[in-house]
Every structure is written in C-alpha cells, then in structure tokens.
Amino acid sequence: MLLVFSWREYPGRPSHLVRTGNTVGGHISHALAGTVLIQGAVVHIVIMGCGRVGSTLAHILEDQGHSVAVIDQDRDAFRKLGSTFKGKKITGIGFDQNVLSEAGIEHADAFAAVSSGDNSNVIAARVARESFGVKRVAARIYDPRRAEVYQRLGIPTVATVRWTADQMLRRLLPEGSEPLWRDPTGAVVLADVAYGEDWVGEKTSAVEEAARARVAFLSRLGEVVMPGPGTVLQEGDVLHMIALEGDLERISAALSSRAPGGKASKGGR
C-alpha cells in the first residue's frame, strides 16, 4: 500500500505518522491528518456526503495535492464544491459497490462517511473497510449512544453531537473543562486524558511516571481494565487519570508531546 512505500521513501520520518489502525473517537481526525502530513505522498480519499463537512474536507484535501472523489445521492449537492474542485463527483448510494468502485475505492487510502444519515454512514464505513480493505475509515455519527456502540465494535466514529456538547460545556462552565468526576473539595478530578500514539504498547506505570499522576483505569473495548504492575496501554484504550485539576493541562501536554521515557517527541510538532 502507498502509505508503506512512503514510509520507506522517508526513513527519517516518524513511523507513527503512517501507522494505520483502530483510531477511535476524537482521534480519527488526527489519523486522517497523519495521512496528509506525509509530504510527497499523494493519497486517494473517497468522501461520502457532500454537505458542509464533506465539501470542506474535499477542498482541504485537494488543496494539499491529494486526489479526492465525492459521492452524494443528490446531484445538486455537488454545487457546494464550487467550480474549482477537480476531483470526481459520483451520484449514487455510498454503500453501493459499483458507486464505490467508480469512486476508486479499490485504490483509496482513506474513506470518510459524512452524509446526513447515521445508518448510511456506518454501513458505508464498514463496506469500505471490510469489503474493500480501506485501512483508514471514519464515520460521522450524530446519535451519541450508537456512536459509542460502533466505536466499541471497532468502527471509528466521529461523534459530532457529543463532541459539540462537550465543547459547549467547556465554554459554558467556569472550570473550562468537564471532568468525569470531581471530589467534594473540587481539587481532585477523574478525567479522560488524551495521549500520543507513541504511548501505545507502554506500561501504565511509565505513563504515571511521565504524567506524575495516577492512572485510575482504562476503558478497553467497552470494558474497564484496572491497571496492575504489568498493564500495557493498547490502541483505542481510553485513559482515565486521577489528578489535581490544576495539573490536567500539564499532564495532557506531557502525554501528547512527549514520547515514553521522557525523550523528545518523535512527532516533531
């Protein structure tokens, strides 16, 4: 696959930029961004749904030099792309094999399902991944509870409603962030902490050392994992930490920009 070759062509580049995998929730935008960060490698991306999100994605990707095909049931929707768009426009159902073939799904590196229908999006995303072997897929799902289920089933989702609600909360509430739990004094919080992909495969004890805070538990495939001495962080794990609220920002920074063992970031921000 193209991504592998590009890694070989750029041996100095960080491997995590091209690593594909089961990215979930908010991480998927990072995964797609990872693809475009590979300079010189032109990838083909199929987008289903030509609404605001679909057309915006199409333009960003095309501006970065990638090839893009957009699928929509409604021919009129393509007007949003404007006259500058050079990629393919295919009118049809996004999970129809012929329509997907016409969009070049066989050689696509990524597939984004961003139509207005949750059902269409999840079906198309699974078809792209399981029938056509597209490694990076993501489905936008409005219904937060279904998004959780799909994510647990290994279908990377972008849960717009939950994300928007969280973002609103963060701006509406004085604390600025919305932890899962806060102790009565308000000083200690239990919060989800995002981490860089380099941490996958590392022990939770190493995470604690770098963050100077405790790992409370991991959510893995819908189950809770209590960290023991040998617990290792796996891809897709949601990391929950107990920390002083004032420390959260520092902890997030430590886990996103720093590789295990305190080495400088391989990601090179």
Next chain:
Amino acid sequence: MRVAIAGAGAVGTSIAAELLDNGHEVLLIDKNPRAIAVDSVPRAEWLLADACEIASLDEASLERCQVVIAATGDDKANLVVSLLAKTEYGVPRVVARINEPNNEWLFNESWGVDVAVSTPRLLSALVEEAVSVGDLVRLMTFRQSEASLVELTMPDDAPLAGRRIGDIQWPADTALVAILRDGRVIVPAVDDPLETGDELLFVTSEDVEDELAALLADGHG
C-alpha cells in the same frame, strides 16, 4: 417466545398476526406515528420509537427477545437493527428483510443477520417456479448453511423419467426431500420411480447446484 418486529407496515403487521396466532408474544416497533395502528393487531404490544436507537431498544427490552425481525422498508435500518440486536442484546435469532436486491450481499452474519428474506427474490423465484419446466429453480437459501431449496419440474422428455430413485447417483450433499405429483406430496423412497410432470424438491449445497442441474438435464451422474 417473545418476538420483536421493527417496522409495522404491511409486512411487519402480517408477520405479527401470524406469530400471535401461533401463541407467541409480539412487540411491534415503528418510528412513524401513522404506522401505529393498534387496532390492526390489537393483541400485539406497540412501541412508537426508532428501532435504530439504543434507547428505544432498551425500552423494548430486546434482551428478552428470542427473535428479532427487522422488517422495515429501509434496508439501512434493517441492517442497523440486526447489528444492534445481535451485538448489544445477544438476540439468538435475527431475521432481516431485504427490500432492494442490490443490497442482498450485505445481509450476512457480519451484520448480525441469521436469516435474510428477500421479498423481490422470493417473488421472482415463485414466478420462475410457476412458469419454468425442466430448469432448476432456487426457491430459497438457508443463510447459515449455504444450502438452498431448489425445485425442478420434470419435462416430458426428462431423461430421468422412469428411473428408480435408489439407482440415481445424486451429487454429494444433495437430498431429494419431496416429490409433488398430482397435488400430493410423496416422501421419496428408494423404490419409487420418477415420472414426467413430477415437481422435485431438493435441499442441496450451492456448490453442487450446477452438477445437479446437469444430472437432471442429461440423466448421467
């Protein structure tokens, strides 16, 4: 048995009535208020809700259902209902309706579908069965086993006419399950001869359907 049916259209309600007559407990779910016609199947439980949403399925206590039937007119909804029923509620048997023949390939175990029923395919199979003589017609497929029920009406010049059933070398994994002759069902025995005009019903694996067709056409196994 407790059965939940998603989609209370003509298909859903007629299945519901049939199941109730057989003594089962039935819950009909539809998201369209106009589809909720309690009088049409008064003995069923009715729920106005979107069967694709977890909250609705929780309310329906789907985990208590032995069978879920996704019978809406929307194939996308049927796939999602099947997936959720199987993965989230562990429903032992999930039956899904296929509306659009192009979507048939999606209805398999990866979407939690145990049995797929294709309305257009059934219709065309029945029509084909009614008009064709001498050709093998697939009436239905048993999803889980990749076996199918096929039918052939023996034409006047059928090479196997007059042959004793026990002498015929059927392909592997093929069973002659019934002979329909003059409106009667005959359970085939080794000494029965085949006659022209017989309707033969076989259960066979999809791999050997061609072999069976060839045998019936030229009489040599």
